[in-house]
Amino acid sequence: MRLLFASGLCSGALVLLINGYAFGQSQAIHAVRSYRASHEAGIVDELVEFLKLPNVAADGPAMRRNAEALLEMMARRGVEARLLETDGPPYVYGELKVPGAGRTVLFYAHYDGQPVDPSRWAGHDPFTPVVRDGPLEAGGRIIGFLTYGRYDPDCRLFARSAADDKSPIVAMLVALDALRANLLEPTANLKFLFEGDEEAGSPNLGEIVRQYRELLSADLVIAADGPSDPSGLPTLYFGSRGIVSAEITVYGPLRPLHSGHYGNWAPNPAMRLAQLLATMKDPETGRVLVDGFYDDVVPLTEFELQAIAEAPNDDAEQMRTFAIAAPESEGSRLLLLNQPSLNVRGLRSGWVGAEARTIVPDRGIANIDLRLVRGIDPGEQAARLIAHIERQG
Ligand SMILES: [Zn+2]
Structure with a gap:
């Protein structure tokens, strides 16, 4: 790893x-x-x-x-x-x-x-x-x-x-x-x-x-840099979300092995990686399950909560725009942006589509970004993720 x-x-x-x-x-x-x-x-x-x-x-x-x-x-x-x-x-x-x-x-x-x-x-x-x-x-x-x-x-x-x-x-x-x-x-x-x-x-x-x-x-x-708001209105964001990114490589056999000859026996790194990633988030609530992930979040003030409630934002319309059936977590998009996040931004292992082959891949790679909010130290958040991975063995 x-x-x-x-x-x-x-x-x-x-x-x-x-x-x-x-x-x-x-x-x-x-x-x-x-x-x-x-x-x-x-x-x-x-x-x-x-x-x-x-x-x-x-x-x-x-x-x-x-x-x-x-x-x-x-x-x-x-x-x-x-x-x-x-x-x-x-x-x-x-x-x-x-x-x-x-x-x-x-x-x-x-x-x-x-x-x-x-x-x-x-x-x-x-x-x-x-x-x-x-x-x-x-x-x-x-x-x-x-x-x-x-x-x-x-x-x-x-x-x-x-x-x-x-x-x-x-x-x-x-x-x-x-x-x-x-x-x-x-x-x-x-x-x-x-x-x-x-x-x-x-x-x-x-x-x-x-x-x-x-x-x-x-x-x-x-x-003065950032995406335009879906409303098309000029937008002022207070604060900037920081980011820590991580690349996780799970190693399998030294080289790809034939699945007919080695399947069930050689551990599959793509599957192991998927299982590891699945431990990181609750599928029901969307909450990150890494210990201490939310500990240092500074709660929003009444004033900030009110500003968020009053900001023009139409979650339902954006769900239609992006063909999203249900949000990952409960709460409005603007509220959820104020929580730290764990996002898988890319996965790679073996081959797919016309290139698919009958192998057990030799490795699986995930690239993750952790978005930070006020109060969260990037080094500590990364350390929490590492500790979580170690706990999975
Ligand atoms: Zn830019």
């Missing part, structure tokens, strides 16, 4: 802010929205130029061009910016000090994108952005970019990282433009941290945070 662990932080969240001293809050939001509406073509242009820069994290020179573009985009707005170097693509850090501000807000986003497979792009290069007049599934056709006026709300911009995660960067910077155009300044110091290898699992984030602890200190971090 072999266990490999990796841990990291995966974030969900969306943007936006603002507090004006001359205006009330809703007036400031109104002012920012009307700025956005009247500058839409120019805002999209800035994003489009940024999207034209290839941003596959393995391509060092290309990533540096992105970082330099970010320095320039921030400098244009009077944000003091610099690069924080790592073994991989640099982090781009920016800071806007506001005289008299008592608080600091740090905005995080990443400028790298997932690797690209050009054959899976519909009729254009992933780094040649196009606008379609609707979603691709709805037959959206390519239209030209506007030089003024507004795009129809059904329009979609297609390019690598258009959503994940370059748009939020432009949104943050344009929010600043919008405030200033209305003679408003932020009331908090602003810090920006743009990462260049998030899609590779942020291998340098821990080191950067340790090395630049002071520089990055803030009262609030807003991570």
